[in-house]
Amino acid sequence: MKHYQPGRMGMADGIGLTFVFTLSVVFLTLPSQELASSAGLAWLEVLIHSLTSLVMLFIVLYVCRHVPGDLYTVCKVLLGKWGARTVLAYFCGAFFGDCTLLLRQFAENTLLTALPYSEFAIVITAYAVIAGLLVYIGIEGISRASYLLLPFVVVSLILVLVFLSPFYNMNRLSPYAGMGFSQCITSGLMLAGVNFGILLLPLLASSFQTVPTMAAGGLFGVGLNTALHSVSVLVYTAVFGVQMGQESVLPFFAMARTIYLNRYLQHLEAFFIILWVIIGTLTIAIDLFCGLYCLTRLGNLPALRPLIPIVTIGLTQLAMVPPDIHTTIELFSSIVYYYNIGMYAVPLLLLAALLIRRKGKVKISCAAE
Numbered sequence: 001m002k003h004y005q006p007g008r009m010g011m012a013d014g015i016g017l018t019f020v021f022t023l024s025v026v027f028l029t030l031p032s033q034e035l036a037s038s039a040g041l042a043w044l045e046v047l048i049h050s051l052t053s054l055v056m057l058f059i060v061l062y063v064c065r066h067v068p069g070d071l072y073t074v075c076k077v078l079l080g081k082w083g084a085r086t087v088l089a090y091f092c093g094a095f096f097g098d099c100t101l102l103l104r105q106f107a108e109n110t111l112l113t114a115l116p117y118s119e120f121a122i123v124i125t126a127y128a129v130i131a132g133l134l135v136y137i138g139i140e141g142i143s144r145a146s147y148l149l150l151p152f153v154v155v156s157l158i159l160v161l162v163f164l165s166p167f168y169n170m171n172r173l174s175p176y177a178g179m180g181f182s183q184c185i186t187s188g189l190m191l192a193g194v195n196f197g198i199l200l201l202p203l204l205a206s207s208f209q210t211v212p213t214m215a216a217g218g219l220f221g222v223g224l225n226t227a228l229h230s231v232s233v234l235v236y237t238a239v240f241g242v243q244m245g246q247e248s249v250l251p252f253f254a255m256a257r258t259i260y261l262n263r264y265l266q267h268l269e270a271f272f273i274i275l276w277v278i279i280g281t282l283t284i285a286i287d288l289f290c291g292l293y294c295l296t297r298l299g300n301l302p303a304l305r306p307l308i309p310i311v312t313i314g315l316t317q318l319a320m321v322p323p324d325i326h327t328t329i330e331l332f333s334s335i336v337y338y339y340n341i342g343m344y345a346v347p348l349l350l351l352a353a354l355l356i357r358r359k360g361k362v363k364i365s366c367a368a369e
Helices: 011-027 030-066 071-079 081-113 120-137 139-163 181-190 192-203 211-240 251-258 269-299 305-319 325-368
Strands: none
Touching: 011 030, 011 139, 011 192, 011 211, 011 251, 011 269, 030 071, 030 181, 030 192, 030 211, 030 251, 030 325, 071 081, 071 192, 071 325, 081 120, 081 192, 081 269, 081 305, 081 325, 120 139, 120 269, 120 305, 139 211, 139 251, 139 269, 181 192, 181 325, 192 211, 192 269, 192 325, 211 251, 251 269, 269 305
């Protein structure tokens, strides 16, 4: 077994990886986009796209229970060698693309909120270097750091929602039916691709102990994030309203900045900036590791560490290509449709291939009898 497939990670590691990966978008522009598409039902849209992605994960894990191995091995058995290589090449592009766009967005947001006079190249390089070092440590180190950070993140998010209670205005949730339930369901299903990263569990199955371990990690990690994300969007709508809420580039930062306890205790958003910088760095590192893992498996290489410097430098340069943050946000919104391929097509294709294969075996055994 190659050293980047340790096979020792448990449920806590799965929870940490899936929770951090799916939570990072809460600190970006996604809540504003959800308000734009579903208005007062944005909180329901979050539930729809999160639960849909969880269903797709369990479909893949169901296939893995019947065909042992990681996602690449399963695809080779069910789809053939070139089908498996196509799927792995897709995920390689998806994780590297997500890494590039997150790298640019978190660097820009750091400049916007905390370091307005810093040089952009220095900030984005710092993100890339730290993420590269985390990848060099390994996926176990990233998962343990993510799990240890989880209680602080959960408590911090809950405190933000509690401290904003004086600003709640439930009339701002209207229209309570949003843009309509059909529009909400459609938008939720189309946005499921934003959580495509939870498929890293079957992708890295060789690094986990068992399939039930991965299932429990995905369930608790995504479930906890879904609850926090949905309630956060609900509170954000109640505080800012549908119209104003769509205009913010950083909804969570706007919520943290609105908190007012007294005149002696202010600017609490500074603490939360540190929090989402750590979350962003971990997510970028997870993206980078998974992309390198796919690239390593495609090339049948014994180790991925030699690839870390050149790939990190290349993705950092690519992240500097968009002219401004608005172009980056538009690219991120568009690439979600690309992520939907992995979220919907791959699990359903594997399930269909498994059912056809099992049906064929039944027919063959019946004929033999």
